[in-house]
Amino acid sequence: MSNFIPFLTLTRKELVRIFRIWSQTLIPPAINVAIYFIIFSHLFSQNTFNYQGFHYLQFLTPGLILMPVITGAYNNAAGSFFTLKFQNAIEELLVSPISEHSMIWGFVVGSVIRGLLTGLLVLIISMLFVRLPLQHPFEALFIIMDTAIIFALCGLINAIYxxxxxxxxxxxxxxxxxxxxxxxxxxxxxxxxxxxxxLAKCNPIYYLISAFRYSVLDISGAPINVAILFAIVLTILLYAYTFYLLKTGKNLRQ
Amino acid sequence: MLALNIQDLTKVYANGHEALKGISLSIKPGEFFGLLGPNGAGKTTTIGILVSLVRKTSGMVDIFGHNIDKDLAAAKACIGLVPQEFNFNSFEKAIDILINEAGYYGIPRAIAKERGEYYLEKLGLYAKRFSTARQLSGGMKRRLMIARALVHEPKLLVLDEPTAGVDVELRRLIWSFLEELNANGRTIILTTHYLEEAEKLCSRLAFIQHGKIIQEGKTSELLAGLNEEAFVLDVAASSKAELHCPAYQIRWLNDEQLEVTVSRGTHLNKLFEYLTTQDIAVYSMRNRVNRLEELFVRLTQTEDSK
Structure with a gap:
């Protein structure tokens, strides 16, 4: 049996859910960030903060874009999977021949799209307040997507437990x-x-934010190669662990 | 090739409960098979293992030649499950539940939609196809679960208490639908508490208790093994005297009812003659319990007494 149709079915179902409850999934992070911008632009209008040639609002924006990507991807995967588990509807997937890979990617792609959409909304709002140069677009795209994948996988693991x-x-x-x-x-x-x-450098999110800020503003923080390597290794480890949990049926099968 | 071949299947849960103690079963393609037993006997565990919701401890399971240890995906593709409890996303529309289910089995969306509508129509749910699951009544949800189990056209349909809690009319509709499916060649495994249901539908039965198969065979042969029948008579009598009549065991249940036990094949003419001589009028008569229920009670009581 082809794994593509089951994957597509699950992804489509996830997207239908995200757009059905768009007022809960997409709008709140955008409102949140708009408020941040209003407050910070007012507070720092006369501020002389300058980090490697950038105004504080410019410095702030990459992190503010990445924040809803992280929470959106995480909450989507955790919420969607756990709701199915709570209603026993997860059995629809467990008794079917859908592969573990299709199941993981079905949830992850849905969550990545939610994360990216909220990130995009925040980007649009931020452009009303600040100019972003986007120095390394490919690195930016890679980091933002991989961040969404990492936290979607974390959300899945959380929901399984x-x-x-x-x-x-x-x-x-x-x-x-x-x-x-x-x-x-x-x-x-x-x-x-x-x-x-x-201590701050032990925080995995530091590397992701730092790499994303570098790719947008070309500001040095954590070395970009280290950050990308770290993101790739973390993704592989989380994916392998999610696969293991689904394969063995931990907390899902008796 | 067998539809289902189970050998020495055991299951010990994490809490140490031994739910299955080495059961073996063989079901041929096209059979309508009943798995009966009291609560906690191991029926749902057995079904859970077939559909991989429960992990077996040991033993072998082949579904249409696909071993669940070696080729689980192919084995799963052969099965459609109607579980005991409602287990769909209650916010999804009925038609979407079926289309998504088919998609998990690799069926393209256009075909899934066609099939989904066909089964909703067959089960009287077409008008409700755009209703969410939570808007459906209990009986409609049951039918939706049957439609969902069939949408990928499984060779083996497994029903765990499919008519629990549904009214008589709907139960009969489901029965005739299942009979039609079986007549068209679908293999069906049914667990039920309604023994009348098992007697009407199943060509073969197995009784399971304390994780073991205690009796298995053709329904007709198992019922033929019953050598006694009991009747309840509604009567009017001037007194509640002791009653003795050769070949009949008679006892008062209350002031207006008698229970009479006779060997199979014994006619009842003499009983009525005797009751007339005792000045007892009989107004109506019925079997004390359904025949399969009688067998069920005996088997489970015998096993319990061991």
């Missing part, structure tokens, strides 16, 4: 959001004392 709805709220609220905020969205890691810099 989750036993109640609270379990898919804990990780984004208590781990993902703090890591994102501490990953250098709002400040340069180099502005921290050296002992905190070391």
């Amino acid at each position: 989750a036993k109640k709805f609270d379990d898919i709220g804990i990780v984004p609220n208590f781990i993902l959001t703090p890591l994102t905020y501490l990953g250098g969205v709002f400040f340069a890691i180099t502005s921290l004392p050296s002992e905190w810099q070391w």
Whole structure:
């Protein structure tokens, strides 16, 4: 049996769901970021902050674009998979001959598209406030897509382990959001004392934000090659672990 | 080639519960097979293993020649499952549930839509095709689960309590639909608590209890093995005296009902003559229980007493 039709079916189903509840999936991050821009543009209108030749709002924007991509992809995969699990509708997939790869990519592609759409909305809003040069478009595209894939996979893993709805709220609220905020969205890691810099560099999101900021503004942070390699290795590890969980039926089959 | 070949199947759950203790079953293509047993006997575990929702501990399962350890995807493609509990996304439309299900089995969307509409029509749900699952009544949801199980045209249809909680009219509609499917060559496995249902539909039966098959055979042969029948008589009597009549075991159930047990083949003429002499008038009579129920109770009680 071809794996393409099952994959396409699952992806299509995910997209229908995302657009059916567009007011929950696409609009809130855009409103959030618009508010950030209004506040920060007002606060820093007279500010002389300058990081490697860029105004604070320019420095801020790549991180603000990546933030909803991270949360959108994560929440989509976790929410969609766990809702199916909660309603036992996941059995539709488990009893069918759909392969584990098709299942993973079906959820991941849906989540990546949601992440990218929210990122695009934020980009459009940001262009009302700030000019972005987009210095390395291919690197930018790679980082933003891989970031969405990484967090979609994390969301899937979370949903596989989750036993109640609270379990898919804990990780984004208590781990993902703090890591994102501490990953250098709002400040340069180099502005921290050296002992905190070391800790900040242990945060995986730092490498993604830094690489995305580099690809947009050409600002040096974490070395781009290291960041890309890190993103690829993380993607492979997360994919392999998700595949293992689905193959063995952990928390899904008795 | 057998439709289903199960050998020495065991299942021990993580909590140590031994749900299956080495069951073996063979079902030929085209059979309508009933798997009966009390709650917790191992029926749903067996079905769960066939559709890979439950992982077996040991044993062998072949579905139309496809071993579930070596060729699980091909084995799964042969099965359509109607589970005991509703398990669809309640926010999806009925037609979308069927089209997506077909898609998971690799069926192109255009064909899936055609088939989905056909089965919704067959099961009286066509008018509700654009309703979400949660807008459907309990009976409609049951029929939708049957349609969903059939949309990829499986060779083997597995039904776990398909008529639980549905009204008599709908139950009969489902029965005739299943009979039609079986007449067209589809192999069907049915678990049910309605023994009348199993007696009417199944050509072969297996009784499962405490994770073991305790009896298996053709329905007609199993029922022929019953050598006694019991009747309940609604009567009017002036007194509730002790009743003794050769060849009949008679006992009062209450002031207006008698239970009479006779060997199979014994006529009832003498019973009525005797009751007349005792000044007892008989107004109506019925079997105490359905014949299969009688067999079921005996088998499970015998097994329990061991």
